[in-house]
Amino acid sequence: MCAPGRPIALLLLYVISSASSSPVPTLTPAPPLPLQVLPPGTPPPSTPLSGSAAGCPLTVSPSTLVVRFGDPVTANCSVSQMGFSLLGWKVSLPTPEPTMDRFLVWRVDRITDWGIQPVCYALADTGGKCDITLPLTVYKPPQNVSISFVNLTGPMLEGRQYTLQCTVEHVAPVKDLRVTFYRGQTALGQPQSINSTVETPVTQIFTLDISPGREEDGAEYWCEAKLELGLDGPELPSVVTSQKVTTYFLFSPVNGYELRKGLYCER
Structure with a gap:
């Protein structure tokens, strides 16, 4: 009874021994892929910009004014880019109403204010603001x-x-x-x-x-x-x-x- 079963046992042992002696490939997990889409960041807060700074495309013409006291004065302010919803003047003398156009003229019949500093400003659609000052000298010859x-x-x-x-x-x-x-x-x-x-x-x-x-x-x-x-x-x-x-x-x-x-x- 035992003799017939021995070859089978030896055969199983050989198969198991052969299998254990063969190299078994080891699976190494792949490194995680880098994120391809970054989460949206918080936009920087809006800050005022002057006319000379980048992103404030305001132009005043003429760029400088010298006016005799009591004479009329005219100046034009324009914005050269889109994205600005309002254009206006800030002056101590009467000023025109702000506009949504690309230019706005400030006109006064008589200069009667000493040390006046006209400022043209624009409001951006994103909430920012920029402005430019018009250098203006009011003079009077010696009496x-x-x-x-x-x-x-x-x-x-x-x-x-x-x-x-x-x-x-x-x-x-x-x-x-x-x-x-x-x-x-x-x-x-x-x-x-x-x-x-x-x-x-x-x-x-x-x-x-x-x-x-x-x-x-x-x-x-x-x-x-x-x-x-x-x-x-x-x-x-x-x-x-x-x-x-x-x-x-x-x-x-x-x-x-x-x-x-x-x-x-x-x-």
């Missing part, structure tokens, strides 16, 4: 210019120092004022100016010290006030001149007695 000597009540003495005074009345803006003193047609030094942030009309005094000699007896002194408003200003600069003052000397006699100005008697 009057006069010249005089400080504390001089009689004839001048040779060799003494005297002070010329040029008074410029009711001028704006004073920072753009240039004053030059003259003797005859000769300019005395460089034009004078001051640093000031005052934009309303003021009266300003300029001085110049001189030490004239006897050869300048009878010379005429005067001063000139000019508003230098740059390339955007009027073609003819606003120039106002003073009256002329004449110098008279009381000469000291040399080897003689003085009879009158300029005439001497020898001893």
